Amino acid sequence: MIQTLIKNEPVIAEKKASYPKKKNNKIILEIKNLKKNYKDVCAVKNISLTVTQGEFISIIGPSGSGKTTLIRCVNRLIDATEGEIIFDHKNLLHLNNKELRQARAKIGMIFQHYNLVYRLSVIENVLHGRLGYKSSLRGLFGVYSDAEKEKAVEIIDMLGLNEMIYKRCDQLSGGQKQRVGIARALIQDPKIILCDEPISSLDPSSAKIIMDYLVRVQHDLGITIIVNLHQVDVAMKYADRILGIREGEIVFDGSPSELSKEKINEIYGTETGELILD
Amino acid sequence: MMNAKQEYIRRTKKNKIITNPLTPAKLGIFSIFSFLILLTIIGFFTINSKGMVINKAIFEALEGFKNMFFRPKSTRFDLAEGMILVLQTLALAFITTLVGSGFALILGLLAAKNITNEKLSNAIKMIISFIRAIPTVLWVLIFAIGAGLGAVAAVVGMSFHTIGYLVKAYSESFEEIDGGVIEALRASGANWIQIIFQAILPSSATYLLSWTFFRFEINFAVAVAMGAAAGAGGIGFHLFNAAGFYHDIREIGVIVYLVLAVALIMELIAIRLKSIYHIHE
Numbered sequence: 317m318i319q320t321l322i323k324n325e326p327v328i329a330e331k332k333a334s335y336p337k338k339k340n341n342k343i344i345l346e347i348k349n350l351k352k353n354y355k356d357v358c359a360v361k362n363i364s365l366t367v368t369q370g371e372f373i374s375i376i377g378p379s380g381s382g383k384t385t386l387i388r389c390v391n392r393l394i395d396a397t398e399g400e401i402i403f404d405h406k407n408l409l410h411l412n413n414k415e416l417r418q419a420r421a422k423i424g425m426i427f428q429h430y431n432l433v434y435r436l437s438v439i440e441n442v443l444h445g446r447l448g449y450k451s452s453l454r455g456l457f458g459v460y461s462d463a464e465k466e467k468a469v470e471i472i473d474m475l476g477l478n479e480m481i482y483k484r485c486d487q488l489s490g491g492q493k494q495r496v497g498i499a500r501a502l503i504q505d506p507k508i509i510l511c512d513e514p515i516s517s518l519d520p521s522s523a524k525i526i527m528d529y530l531v532r533v534q535h536d537l538g539i540t541i542i543v544n545l546h547q548v549d550v551a552m553k554y555a556d557r558i559l560g561i562r563e564g565e566i567v568f569d570g571s572p573s574e575l576s577k578e579k580i581n582e583i584y585g586t587e588t589g590e591l592i593l594d
Numbered sequence: 595m596m597n598a599k600q601e602y603i604r605r606t607k608k609n610k611i612i613t614n615p616l617t618p619a620k621l622g623i624f625s626i627f628s629f630l631i632l633l634t635i636i637g638f639f640t641i642n643s644k645g646m647v648i649n650k651a652i653f654e655a656l657e658g659f660k661n662m663f664f665r666p667k668s669t670r671f672d673l674a675e676g677m678i679l680v681l682q683t684l685a686l687a688f689i690t691t692l693v694g695s696g697f698a699l700i701l702g703l704l705a706a707k708n709i710t711n712e713k714l715s716n717a718i719k720m721i722i723s724f725i726r727a728i729p730t731v732l733w734v735l736i737f738a739i740g741a742g743l744g745a746v747a748a749v750v751g752m753s754f755h756t757i758g759y760l761v762k763a764y765s766e767s768f769e770e771i772d773g774g775v776i777e778a779l780r781a782s783g784a785n786w787i788q789i790i791f792q793a794i795l796p797s798s799a800t801y802l803l804s805w806t807f808f809r810f811e812i813n814f815a816v817a818v819a820m821g822a823a824a825g826a827g828g829i830g831f832h833l834f835n836a837a838g839f840y841h842d843i844r845e846i847g848v849i850v851y852l853v854l855a856v857a858l859i860m861e862l863i864a865i866r867l868k869s870i871y872h873i874h875e
């Protein structure tokens with residue numbers, strides 16, 4: 317499966333051509349009436365959302381609109397104040413510790429600042445993605461099975477990090493670090509990957525490489541991608557579906573083609589033409 | 595247009611803008627320091643020199659130094675015995691550092707805000723700073739009440755202060771760690787113990803190592819002193835005797851060279867360790 321990924325170069329063009337894709341309509345994630353208050357700030361107000369398997373969703377909105385909060389509520393890095401999150405037929409808010417670990421193992425996450433252990437090598441960081449499946453003791457000593465190591469090598473190869481495999485992560489460029497981040501999420505064998513501004517710390521060409529990899533992951537592995545983005549143009553180029561969030565509420569939910577200039581200005585609360593788009 | 599927010603801006607009498615206004619805290623620190631400097635100056639002029647002739651005193655001191663450093667000779671132990679004595683002192687430093695760092699590792703993890711919680715962290719840090727505030731020598735004497743002066747009191751007392759010192763150093767190293775790494779592993783389903791061993795310890799290993807080594811050097815110095823003050827044996831006890839009973843300055847010279855040699859070797863080891871673990875910071 318991963319072998320095909322490497323050869324499949326013109327994925328994006330292909331994907332765009334075939335859009336709208338036939339969806340299998342299998343619901344993977346359902347958010348119902350989600351609410352999150354921080355003391356006196358209401359960051360997310362009553363958001364409901366249904367995500368089907370294999371979608372590529374971009375969440376856009378001004379900073380402070382609640383994108384990060386929403387995405388972190390999904391894997392319970394942040395505990396929601398109210399509402400339901402149903403992932404893979406389980407209500408995540410009613411799980412005990414062990415069940416939550418199991419659910420989290422099936423949810424990958426990619427961060428703006430990569431969040432790698434910089435003193436460890438690329439392969440060690442990638443293998444961290446398996447900790448959620450391990451007993452405390454095995455995980456603690458970093459004991460991984462041969463199959464896990466083989467898979468790590470395969471994924472590292474797919475992300476073009478072959479030469480870096482034993483390099484310490486502090487020696488990598490930003491784009492390479494983010495690819496390690498993707499590899500760490502992929503080895504989890506996730507059903508969904510959450511990305512919180514994955515390209516905001518990268519130069520444009522590295523950003524493009526990262527977005528292309530995310531599309532491949534969606535297209536070839538069928539993994540659902542939800543990505544918070546700062547850049548509206550990037551969201552329009554890559555996503556199947558765009559969510560516009562403003563002050564903790566969804567104000568737009570549709571395909572990129574439905575996202576008009578007026579809608580963008582509504583999301584960002586600017587007058588027509590004020591927002592710079594190139 | 596200039597008068598909008600003027601009420602927040604402080605100026606001197608000459609209408610110049612003040613950039614760092616005097617706070618009560620700054621005033622307090624300033625007055626304490628002034629007081630201490632004043633005391634030092636007064637103390638210097640009121641020393642009771644008991645009819646000491648300054649020229650003669652300097653000459654005798656230099657004579658002493660000459661005998662100590664250029665004519666070292668021990669009459670009460672030979673070189674092999676001297677080395678064994680130094681090793682005893684080193685062993686004292688080693689065991690107290692080892693015991694101290696073991697306890698400090700566990701307590702340091704519990705005292706790091708980003709690993710446990712604020713309440714537990716503050717509670718541990720408060721107790722630890724109390725332990726640290728009392729000097730090592732005093733701890734040894736306190737434990738000597740129960741155990742009697744000797745090696746046992748020295749080991750327990752020194753370990754105790756080492757814990758106080760290293761918990762602070764370790765927990766601060768842990769708190770330096772980028773919270774994002776912990777979050778990333780938590781998000782993938784890792785549990786606390788896995789995160790500690792796979793992310794926190796690898797990220798802070800070099801800091802832990804250099805703090806521990808630093809404390810080992812301190813403990814070596816303390817161990818010399820404890821040999822003298824608490825009868826813990828080792829080279830310190832002989833130093834105490836040579837200085838206090840025999841007034842044998844040439845033997846003190848030998849002891850000083852032995853201690854210096856150990857310090858030098860430790861420094862070399864520290865440099866070696868640092869290059870192995872690539873401490874670039």
Ligand SMILES: Nc1ncnc2c1ncn2[C@@H]1O[C@H](COP(=O)(O)OP(=O)(O)O)[C@@H](O)[C@H]1O
Pocket residue numbers: 354355357358359377378379380381382383384385386
């Ligand atoms: N830990 C927190 N404590 C208090 N307020 C927070 C916290 N995190 C976020 N907020 C507030 O919640 C709102 C939404 O923030 P966030 O989800 O980070 O938005 P975005 O990711 O869209 O920039 C903001 O008003 C922010 O100030």
Ligand SMILES: [Mg+2]
Pocket residue numbers: 383384385513
């Ligand atoms: Mg954000």
